[in-house]
Amino acid sequence: MAYQVEYATEQDASELGIINNDSFRERALLPVIFPKSSEPSLRAYKAIHVPKHLADPKTHVLKVTDPASGTIVGYGRWYIPTELGIEPHVPELSEQGQVYAKDPVAFAPQPMNMRVFTAFKAMLEEGRKRHTTERDMMLDILATLPSHQGRGVGSAILRWGCEKADALQVRIYLEATPEGYPLYVKYGWKAVENVDFDMNELGAHGVDDFVFMIRDPKPA
Template identity: 50%
Template sequence: MSILNIRYASEGDTPGLSKINIDAFAATGKFMANTWPGASRESLLVYKGVVALKHLADPKKHVLATIEPSTGEIVGYARWEIPRGIGYDHEVPQLSEKGAYAVDNQMQFAPKPMNDELYSLFKRFLEEKRKKYSTEDDFVLDFLATSPAHQGKGIGTALLKWGLEKADSKKRRSYLEATLEGYPLYSKYGFKAVEEAEIDFTQHGGEGRQKFIMMIRDPQ
């Protein structure tokens, strides 16, 4: 891939975004498999599409899609949270009536059965770590994933640098929660680990464990 086309995502992009969300973490991520055991791919695609819509409607979230120029396929997906009023405010897309309904009734679209305890645990885990290590002045990389078929082409790096260049220009810190797989990329671009924490899914009716690394990058 010689040219990377990064643009703001739209409501029509949500099927492609949800596909990347599921495919990128199918082999390594344990949250979805433990929270929605036995869920069909189709039901997860619908739910993750609704989650993407929720972020599209958030004025602090910059939802990005990387497009493969020859096919128009979405091959990269990122969500940067940027403080409002510092020069990077963007136009929030107006959702369709159907999209707005889905956002207002998100959990109605969640696959069943669902491990409610694990869902709440994971949400609380992220909220507590962000409250502990980040401030309202920081940039937050909320999500970053590349289509497995297009990894190793610089897509994740480009989406990462999209936000870091803006953070540096405003002399702002950046914060994220890294998986073990993402840690090398973030370390390469200046993020430093501030805590490692592990979720033991077996303690909440699931299987396995997963480690997360909280990381902060000072402006450069």
């Protein structure tokens, strides 16, 4: 099926929160950062983060809706430097959305393991510093509802960004999970670094592995 990719809106936040939580729930990180939180509270917290991304002119939040049910089944966030000339898509936010956008972490369920959270953010940030330049695009997140995986939803969102990157002749950087890795290889990404995020060194338990990857544009 050829899925249509559209910009997400503030009204989509709760559906995106569900997809984010449910597609990443097998990873070690989430239960370490939020050891006592219920699934509904984590889904709601993920939804609270959406307005911040919508408000950022460099971030393009895209969704794919299942035409049969009308529900959103996948989404992605592309980071595109403003100077590349792609028109920003910044919807006006509700008052509540503006509050959430300012500081979503203030609404985090408790307890929250700030040590692991901060180390995780730093690990991503340092990788981006090592591997990216100011002109690189990034795929910040890609997630498909588990019930809809393997049907081309993720590919549709990848094609949206790859077409832009090829037209602009820029690279795309991302941090792949083992689940996403084969798909990224298929679309032209190459591994540049393997990182095991070891939470045992941070007083917690578990390791989440990532592959940092870069896709060069197809020759014009």
